[in-house]
Amino acid sequence: MARFLFPEWTQPLKKYVITPALLVGPVYIVLMAALVKDPQTLRVGYMPEQPVPYSHALHAGEMGLDCRYCHNVVEQSAKAAVPPAATCMNCHQTVLPRSEKLLPVRQAFFENEPLRWVRVTDLPDYVFFNHSAHVTRGVGCETCHGRVDRMVRVWQAQPLTMQWCLDCHRNPEPNLREPANVTVMGYQPAAGEGAAVKARLKINPPTDCSTCHR
Amino acid sequence: MYGGISIIELLAMLLGDDTPADELVAKTYAESGAGGTWRAALHDGFVDRTQLPRAAVQAGGGGGAALTATAAGGSGAQNGNLEVTFLPSSQTYDGRFANNPWLQETPDFLTKVTWDNVALISPDTADALGVSSQDVVRIKVGDRALDIVALVMPGQARGSIGVILGGGRTRAGRVGNKQREWVGGGFDAYKLRTSAGLDFVTGATVSRTGTRYKIATTQEHHDIRRGFSISATIGDKEIQKKLPDLVRETDRAGFADVAYKAEKTHPYYHDHEHGRGYSLYKEQTYDGRRWAMAIDLGNCMGCNACVVACQAENNVPVVGKREVTRNREMSWLRIDRYFRGDLNDPEVVGQPVACQHCENAPCETVCPVGATLHSSEGLNDMVYNRCVGTRYCLNNCPYRVRRFNFVDYHQEFNDARNNVRKLLFNPDVTVRERGVMEKCTYCVQRIQAAKIKAKNPAPHGAGERGPIADGTITTACQAACPTEAIVFGDLSDPESRVSKLHGDRRQYELLGELNDKPRTRFLARVRNPNPELAPAGKPAGHH
């Protein structure tokens, strides 16, 4: 068989196709991998369906209930506590006692079944986050959970990655406020407030591995 | 948990009374006149001032000599007239705990056997019978016979076979039932035990059946006495040479010398004396708390309580017999047991070894991904979720305290029948998956909990923040130790117990010549044997 000759139009191919592809291709692949793996793509914006159409925007926003009314152990324990149906019934035995939407709540309360809320902010099981250690030192709820008072259905507002945690552990001041105001949404700390709180409460967040991983 | 009823309730029901058990007990308590409320007694766990009166006893004279004679000489009985003693198992007792895998895998404190019960034979007797470890022997007493695996046990009396009870159960449960060789389960020693001889019988004949049975031990993972004879000798000699370095001991006379320092007793490495004090680089310093541990070998009696406590606290998996035979037991804390001297009448020395939390930890340098690093408080942190599992740290740890998840030891939880066993896990500790390294963390979850609690403001009031008092944090092993041999605390507090023990003249570092600067230090044991009991020709204490 005769020799195969590459046609002349392969000449511009090198200049306009192969070289750009070799240069752009790897950048594209790396960038896409980074973008896909980025928590902003994968995690932020997770907004699961809840068994009851509970609106934080109404309760915490419009009515101004304090976060701790329901998440009552947040200052003492590692977990903020998802409230039991009994907490709902504190009010809802008189407010909208026959609402269709609240049926699961009443069922849970009267039949002693758990109300299976879907967890939004879920760290991997090997991360040991302690709410009390943060809330009592003046890290606002909003810092990690976003403007819950504006969310009808709660969604994950922050990436909650290790890098994100470290950023604050290394430089906590921008995220510190007077501990009395931790539940205030949209709080604007006064100038120097973070530094003052840090100094007064001797806040020195560790970046040791065992701080979070045990 | 499953709505069962207790024995008391059952008995009461038979008597026509269906009061719940706790009320029955409370009623009985009130009637007993012990004083106080039942609730308080339940809370305290005891009722004050109800102990038995103190008795005064005095040792009888001359008994010691007789004991010595028996121990050293033994009966020297011939086959056919051997003695069989029945010993409760240190794991399953008489077999009642056979279905508890934690206990099954806890190595016996002397034999280091797991998952099986064995017949102990002294080295001399074994030689005379032609029996070696892992041989299945048939023990015949009268018309009763038992096939059981033999273990040549230094220190077992000559002419006496120690048969450990508690194995070979058939209805103990999924774990405790007698299984195949690879799974363990032991041998039913009750075949030999009658009411005529509950503790021992005599006139036993031992013969080899010709079969062998693999025993899973956590030390001497295989029989060092098999194979090339020089190899056994080399190993044994080396152990005897190393022992005084690893487990330091002195006697009353040695301790009475005010210049005694355990650190200086045994230069196994010739440069031990001047291996210290110089560093090529500026070493890291620790400004704040410095966690440390001290283990007093004088108090340790090798009871294994710490081992099981650690297993429970830290979600340490049970791996099963086959994995133990492959040297893959996961226990973070092991008690090394060594025999010293004549194998027919040895001294036993034991030493609990867990991660030493070296300041210059050799494991950290070699981790390519920084999965094991030092914390600012001097802990050797192990981050399971960062570990890729190169096992380099394990290879570079001179103490060999790192444990690797070779397979998924939690696979059983895929089975819904095991669901309820998930409750065994400590939620504050990661449940490690396969392919990651793990090791003792000084119960860092307890440290962190105490630190957070100390800094959190009191339930009301304006944020009182206190230091962590010495003794607030106890590690699981420390809490379980009945003799308080393990002390944990903060070295930066000069008044803490651990600081004082680290300054004790009995303290020494394990393998100190490596300059790893372990945070765990051992306190040398002071041996003080009764001179009448000390075997002839072996002076009490020998340094």
Place this chain on the structure above:
Amino acid sequence: MTTPANDDETPGAADAPPPDRPGHADGPDGGRGDDGDDGRGTGNGNGHGSDEELHGLLAEFETPGALIAAARKVRNAGHTEFDCYSPFPVHGIDPAMGIKATRLPIVVFLGGLTGLVLGTLMQWWMNAYDWPWNVAGKPTWSIPANVPISYETTILLSVLTTFFGMWAANKLPQVWHPFFRLDRFARVTDDGFFLGVEAGDKRFDLEQTRQLLVAAGATHIEECYVDARPEARTMPRWIMAAMAVLTMVALIPVALVFKARATKSPDPHWHVFSDMDYQPKLKSDQPFADFADGRANRGELPGTVARGQLKADDAYYRGIAGGQWLTGLPAQVEVSEATLARGKQRYDIYCAPCHGFDGAGMGIVPARVEALGGAWPARNLVERGSAVITMPNGQLYNTISNGYNTMMGYASQMPVADRWAVVLYVRALQRSQNAAESELPAGSQVR
């Protein structure tokens, strides 16, 4: 043994029939190959088509030595646009052709230096600057441990510069070249030694150059033509189309990613590797089907008393003293500004939603009920003459703990100390709401 390449030892064989060039029979450039072959077929200078363009002359020599000698001659004749072609590097040809030493070594040195600097900087930045770990008590930056990697990055970058630099300098890959059209030129990778002079050379003259080459000892001389038609030089449409399609396809993942970033999703996020993210352990807030109540959290076990949970003190835990409601305060409760502040904070969180911040019973919840068309005022705690004012502290504490009427107990939401603090605060509230102006401290009365 004969191969196609050395079939034609005689110059006349250049007139061999054109070889088949399948695959170009149709399409816009169909027949282009045949034209090219025609050009070559009549390639001795007579009658090639007007769409052919002379590229140069290719002369063949028998030995490397002859090639060197010819190169020297051609160069001495003033030619610059010429090159020698050989199956292996002919030593001595560089000076003959006047090839200057390549500057590749300098480039490689710079590449290696970059590798060294980057490798070292990377290690320093990552291990000693960005996050200085305490690794085995060692200093965060110590050169010896970093030498191997710096060394390897130096070599790696040097090697990459050498390799890619060489190809770039040689302008390769270039799979097309005019000389490839000449069958004879295939021997350049076998046993042929060629010298090609390009028509673009300013001294090039077809006849004179041919004479020069003959004089230099060429055994065979051929003219080389290239296809000058524009369609032979433009890329086929399908390549353009493929590229366009590829580019569009490459944008799809980008679009998907940006959609995911901009929107919220009810689906749980995707765990690339879920190792240990979900462990078999049970945490306090997890469901657990094996228990009747479906919860993993067991709470207090009936019939047991945990350490420190004896709660034997009736006054403090139940507000009862001697079978009566406690009228004073238990010893554990300290009457202080701090306690009062705590009480206010807790009251505002747990009580104010119904009872109102002023205790008058019109909090946000009753207000909401009203707004929804119902009526359910909470009890006014501060109303003069109200039972709440007269009830003993112990009873007030008990009401907070266990509820009253439609009010549910708050024992599970407030610890004991907080409940007493609220008792204290409610008392203060009652007092302040019913205070006469004269009771205010001097200077704070309304003027």
Place this chain on the structure above:
Amino acid sequence: MASPSEAAAGSDGEAQAVFRGITDDVSRVALNPTPKWWWPAFGVSNLMLLCLVVSLYHLFTTGIGVWGNNNIQGWAWDITNFVFWIGIGHAGTLISAVLYLFRQDWRTSINRSAEAMTIFAVAAAGIFPIIHTGRPWFAWWMIPHPNDMGMWPQFRSPLMWDVFAISTYATTSILFWYMGMVPDLATLRDRAKERWKQVGYGLLALGWRGSARQWHRYERAYLILAALSTPLVLSVHSVVSFDFATSQNPGWHTTIFPPYFVAGAIFSGFAMVATLLVPLRHLCGLKHIIKESHIEAMCKIMIATGLMVGGAYGIEIFIAWYSGNAGEWFTFRNRVLGEYSWAYFAMVSCNVLVPQFFWIRKCRTNPWIVVGLCILINVGMWFERFVIIATSLARQAMPGMWGYFSPTRWDVLTFIGSFGLFFTLFLLFARFLPVIAMAEVKAVSPEAHAGKDHH
């Protein structure tokens, strides 16, 4: 100029015939129909490769526990195989680069296949550091890259040095090999008869046309690569030896390791090259290019490196005793006399005694004997790594954690599988690529100087 070349230069046509002969003989291997022996050999290699696939599947789904590794011997066959293969992967670059720098022209006959062997051995070696990790899907954490954990690799770890050394070595070897092959690929391009081969070789040859200006830069680049590869090849096995030398374990913590490992690597590499080339020159009819003298030269190098390795064994023991370090001395006594003494004596007899047969000329010239002895040397070199890794770990400082390693069937299968990968790749190379560096052979042949004037 040497006299033979003058003689050859007598007739110009003869010179061309010689070149054509080389081209024909080498191209025939790649371009002629597949020879009969190739298919069974390829089949067997594929079966072995299947072992690797199966054992890797089992490994990835079950865990490292399928092997015999344990909490005493964290490394065993996995790293033994890794060091074994990486050692073999040294001869190629050494022959190419070091012998090139020393102007050893005889290397041109064997360097191409030796380089190919290097790359395939590095490929076989490269899988082990990845698969030996407990969670190989996270092995990419060893590549420094920005990530949402804010974590970086830990550069003090010799394993990180390995990552860089081996990836650099693999890259360099591949580029060096490919660059050397381009002119020969052009030869195949110009002689191939099937269209797919013409296109394929054409693309791979990058349009090489043997221009003198290109040859000039090419040769310079080749020289630079050789100069860079020489320290690299020495550094790679040194870095691999740091895995052990910088640890704290008696038996590993030894300053002699870097040179000792490099000598051992050359030793095993040459043994493997000889093992492959002796049959290859018979099967492919390349006896006049890969001459007996080449085999003999390799045998002589094996004598030298074998003696170096033997010397290292002696020095190790001497130093262990002379250091007065009790732990070190015990480790070595235990190595020789302990329960692993069989492995130690296998190592010494294969590595020190076996190469001594090469003093006898007949042993260097008889292909059967050469292959046999070379296989024994490779067995010995595998045992050397096993002795260093598994037996040192068996009895370390704490007698409470002493143990004995027993491999499982999966250890064996993985090892066989790595051979499968190696042989499969090598057979594909021997079938489709130029096994001899034609251009280089031509360049160093006396005829390359034909027709030159003598001035």
